[in-house]
Amino acid sequence: MSGAYDFQIASTSLRGAPVDALLMAAILGADTDNLARLATAFPQLVAETRARFNAPGGVLPEDGATS
Numbered sequence: 001m002s003g004a005y006d007f008q009i010a011s012t013s014l015r016g017a018p019v020d021a022l023l024m025a026a027i028l029g030a031d032t033d034n035l036a037r038l039a040t041a042f043p044q045l046v047a048e049t050r051a052r053f054n055a056p057g058g059v060l061p062e063d064g065a066t067s
Contacts, residue, residue: 020045023038026038
């Protein structure tokens with residue numbers, strides 16, 4: 001079970017964050033067992049997170065060029 005501190009962080013500093021961003025943070029911080037659970041529930045997001053982790057600056061070719 002998470003504690004009061006976890007709830008406080010979630011209800012203040014993360015409030016309004018996009019769900020995909022929250023899930024990506026969970027994916028990046030997950031241990032092996034929890035990563036497997038996340039991969040079962042969100043396979044495309046786990047694949048994207050892995051690709052962005054290995055891409056320079058987290059930018060993928062399909063993101064398009066920025067000037």
